[in-house]
Amino acid sequence: MSDTKKKGFDLGNWMIPIIAVAIAMFIAGIMMKLQGADPISAYKTLFTTSFGSVAGFSATLGKATPLVLSGLAVTIGLRAGLFNIGAQGQLISGALATAWAGYALTGLPAFIHLPIALAFGIFFGGFVGYIAGALKAYRGVHEVITTIMLNSIIMALSDYLVVYHFREPGQLLTRTSEIQKSARLPFIFSLPLGFFIAIACAVLAWWIMTNTTSGFRFETVGRNKFAAWYAGISVKRTLVMAMMISGGIAGLGGAVETLGVTYRFEPAFNAGLGFDGITIALLGRAHPLGIIPGAILIGGMRAGASNMQFVAGVATELVDLLMALILFLVTAPLVTRFFKNTTSKSVTGGW
Amino acid sequence: MSDLLEITGLTKQFPGVLANDNISLTVKAGEVVALLGENGAGKSTLVKAVFGLIKPDKGQIKISGNVIEYGDTAGVIAAGVGMVHQHFQLVPVMSVTENIILGDEPRRGFFINRQSSRKQVIELSKRYGLEVDPDAIIEDLPVGMQQRVEILKALRKDVKLLILDEPTAVLTPQEIDELLLVIRNLAKSGVGIVLITHKLHEVMAVADRVLVLRGGKAIGFTSPKESDEAGLAQMMVGRSVVLRVDKKPAKPGKAALEVRGLQVLDDRKLLSVKGVDLTVHSGEILGVAGVEGNGQRELVEAICGMRHRVSGQVLVAGVATKDMHPHAVHLAGISHIPEDREKHGLVANYSIADNLVLNQFDQAPFAKGWVRNISQVNSNADAVVEKFDIRTPSAQNLASSLSGGNKQKVVVARELSEDLKVLVAAQPTRGIDVGSIEFIHNQLIAARDRGAAVLLVSAELDEILSLSDRIAVMSGGEIVAIVDSKDADRNYIGRLMAGMKA
Known part of the structure; x- marks a missing residue:
């Protein structure tokens, strides 16, 4: 066990996720074999589809974009000692709010419309996070409970809003109108702009966590809130801020997905993006930069899944199976540490 | 049988x-x-x-x-x-x-x-x-x-x-x-x-x-x-190891820390500090002796803004301090070596360097506006590790890697590293090795000689006797006597600690 706190990447800490992914793929491979499929060809198809061509890689990055943001959202929470299970709800709030801003505001130039639509997503995602944060800080309600409950509330509420208030006129399907052209996120060199926004967010978050006083407050509260209080950090304010920022980032994830991929809100969209964020955050060891490879890996699996089904005859659900296995293998050691908070190498201590 | x-x-x-x-x-x-x-x-x-x-x-x-x-x-x-x-x-x-x-x-x-x-x-x-x-x-x-x-x-x-x-x-x-x-x-x-x-x-x-x-x-x-x-x-x-500390006679100055009519509840909501009055002058060490569990912990926490004061006041240089606000109390001039260094004193999985600036990380020179000045934090740490003889290969090591005595040195160093007015030291040498005890004792004396008012609370009677200029005996939530350490008699203090009328 290394006791030094390193600023850069410490490979030792990254062995758990790497091994977890390898074992998960191995187990999934056995299951494919049992079904009579060829795992080698399946994996080959999966990864050549998603990483083998510019178009494929672009699709992968498109899938990875909301995952980077939802993974980052969960990471920010973990850093301050909060387990935000509510990225899903926050992301949906952001997606719906952004979709509304995207279709209802008309006649704006793109350079105004886009930021406004994104801001809607951040604001509403952040607001949902704020509710959980305030309940935690001022009423002592555990954030895992409130965020799970908020997930249900928001899913039902967004259904209701789309059915009765925001439905596309004359449309039978439960969905909003399409967003204006001026609110669409463009592609840059055939790569989605949203991905660069997400990466910028992750890098910014990393810089803030390592170099600013706010980052230090977050980390201190996450590691020892008694010492934080004693040292003059407002623990309550920090908790609320952390949940709000976490929710805002998840909301941005929903916004980017809406403006860059789906172009409208439909309750069936965005399914699981927030929950995948939990897997990715843990896979990335709650490191703002560590989540990027994790999100790209998962995004690539999602992007290549249907082609894999077509070529190798393996159902797309294999990706969910892989995700579940990875989550299982990664969390077992990490979550225990997070909740016990006894060892020096807690989930938030990996750098 | x-x-x-x-x-x-x-x-x-x-x-x-x-x-x-x-x-x-x-x-x-x-x-x-x-x-x-x-x-x-x-x-x-x-x-x-x-x-x-x-x-x-x-x-x-x-x-x-x-x-x-x-x-x-x-x-x-x-x-x-x-x-x-x-x-x-x-x-x-x-x-x-x-x-x-x-x-x-x-x-x-x-x-x-x-x-x-x-x-x-x-x-x-x-x-x-x-x-x-x-x-x-x-x-x-x-x-x-x-x-x-x-x-x-x-x-x-x-x-x-x-x-x-x-x-x-x-x-x-x-x-x-x-x-x-x-x-x-x-x-x-x-x-x-x-x-x-x-x-x-x-x-x-x-x-x-x-x-x-x-x-x-x-x-x-x-x-x-x-x-x-x-x-x-x-x-x-006990009287086994009497650690002799060389110190000059105190030159007490003005009243730096005043506690007036302080009443505090313990965790069971029972009154455990029953109206305590204390004055500590700059340039002296006032030791609080007592069998543990007689309200000392609650007294210290209330003085340092970590426990609600039911009634009474804590003044620094004549100015009342805020209740339940450790940071405000700290800014008012009270430094505190907390009894529970693992819980309050340190963030175990922060580096020694970060722990040394824990209560001033957002102040110059350790931060410029919003951005932390990491190189200042590190050079401060290197200097302190050297000066306080903190035994570690590097100031970048985690605090959790230190021994108890060295952890305590980190806390003491942090609290002493400022222009000190009042120091409240609670069980400052509990559970640490003799070498570190001696070092910390000398640091407390040195702080006193620089003009700080030191309130020392310890369950070790020897520590109280060898460091204090005056000794307050606490029993049943009250200060039952304050004696000059020159006149302090171990038996007499022992009886007072036991709650007997001397």
């Missing part, structure tokens, strides 16, 4: 601490033996060894004549040893009966036999004269009653030897009296009892014999007949 428990020459060495040093003890049936000692004296190590939870380096433990093997906890329990823990092991939402039968339920086929369970509990409570309502839910019961359930739970397993770990720590005075009566009655019915405590009057009230432990050593056996509370206090706080 034969010995229920026979410990001979028990020795246990932990890294850096000799927890038990050649301790021998026998307990006979029907006898109450008190284990008296301060925190860290080796009481819990001894008990763990009895349960086979730790492997002694030397020595032997016999229960009813049979040698205990390390790891055979089940065997110890089967041999009739029961324990009532300081923190109750009860399920709050279940009934008294359910809690007592838990783990060994009378069954009828696949189901719990509730009727016979209930009957067992009633019989048990009659047999030992411990009245309980078998159907009451635990969380509705007062703490004293919960403890009674805990005792019954232990007794149900035909206990011959009952170990009570700090049983009165959470009780009110009335509940304590009742418990002491229960202990006497149990002993009369033939149960051997080991009472672990650091409260003198309980020992006087109930024990047949007393084994005083200090720093892992058995200081000696005595009994309430042979000794009095003052004598016990002296044995407990």
Whole structure:
């Protein structure tokens, strides 16, 4: 066990996720074999589809974009000692709010419309996070409970809003109108702009966590809130801020997905993006930069899944199976540490 | 009568601490033996060894004549040893009966036999004269009653030897009296009892014999007949290693810290600081002596803004400080070496460098606006590690990698690194090595000589005697006397600590 706190990447800490992914793929491979499929060809198809061509890689990055943001959202929470299970709800709030801003505001130039639509997503995602944060800080309600409950509330509420208030006129399907052209996120060199926004967010978050006083407050509260209080950090304010920022980032994830991929809100969209964020955050060891490879890996699996089904005859659900296995293998050691908070190498201590 | 428990020459060495040093003890049936000692004296190590939870380096433990093997906890329990823990092991939402039968339920086929369970509990409570309502839910019961359930739970397993770990720590005075009566009655019915405590009057009230432990050593056996509370206090706080500190006479200046009419509640919401008045002048060390648990902790926490002040004021240079706001109190000029350095003093998985700026990370030169100046943090750390002789390969190592003494040096260094007006040091040398103790003592004297007002609270009477310029004795939540250290007499202070009118 290394006791030094390193600023850069410490490979030792990254062995758990790497091994977890390898074992998960191995187990999934056995299951494919049992079904009579060829795992080698399946994996080959999966990864050549998603990483083998510019178009494929672009699709992968498109899938990875909301995952980077939802993974980052969960990471920010973990850093301050909060387990935000509510990225899903926050992301949906952001997606719906952004979709509304995207279709209802008309006649704006793109350079105004886009930021406004994104801001809607951040604001509403952040607001949902704020509710959980305030309940935690001022009423002592555990954030895992409130965020799970908020997930249900928001899913039902967004259904209701789309059915009765925001439905596309004359449309039978439960969905909003399409967003204006001026609110669409463009592609840059055939790569989605949203991905660069997400990466910028992750890098910014990393810089803030390592170099600013706010980052230090977050980390201190996450590691020892008694010492934080004693040292003059407002623990309550920090908790609320952390949940709000976490929710805002998840909301941005929903916004980017809406403006860059789906172009409208439909309750069936965005399914699981927030929950995948939990897997990715843990896979990335709650490191703002560590989540990027994790999100790209998962995004690539999602992007290549249907082609894999077509070529190798393996159902797309294999990706969910892989995700579940990875989550299982990664969390077992990490979550225990997070909740016990006894060892020096807690989930938030990996750098 | 034969010995229920026979410990001979028990020795246990932990890294850096000799927890038990050649301790021998026998307990006979029907006898109450008190284990008296301060925190860290080796009481819990001894008990763990009895349960086979730790492997002694030397020595032997016999229960009813049979040698205990390390790891055979089940065997110890089967041999009739029961324990009532300081923190109750009860399920709050279940009934008294359910809690007592838990783990060994009378069954009828696949189901719990509730009727016979209930009957067992009633019989048990009659047999030992411990009245309980078998159907009451635990969380509705007062703490004293919960403890009674805990005792019954232990007794149900035909206990011959009952170990009570700090049983009165959470009780009110009335509940304590009742418990002491229960202990006497149990002993009369033939149960051997080991009472672990650091409260003198309980020992006087109930024990047949007393084994005083200090720093892992058995200081000696005595009994309430042979000794009095003052004598016990002296044995407990000890006079073994008197650390001599060279210091010049104090040159007290103006009143720097004033405490006026301070009243504070403890965790049980009982008044534990009952109107304390203190004045500490700049350039002097005022030591607060007292047996632990007499309100010292609450006093310190209230002064430092970490515990609500029910009434009264804390002034720094004549200006009142804010209640329940450690940072505001710190800014007002009170530095604080907290009693619990792991909990309040340090962030274990931060580097030493970050810990050294924990309460000033957002101030110049360690931050410029929003951005931290990491290179300043690091150069500060390197200088402090050097100056305070903190034993570590690098200031970038995690605080958790340090030994207790070096951790404490980090805390002390941080609190002293400013232009110090008032320093409140709570148990500043508890559980650390002699070298670090000496270093920290010298730092406290140096702070005094630079004009700081130092309030030193310690359970170590020797520490108080060797460092203080004046000594305040605290007992039962009150300051019972303030004496000049030149006139301080160990016996006199011991009697005051024991709550006797001198």
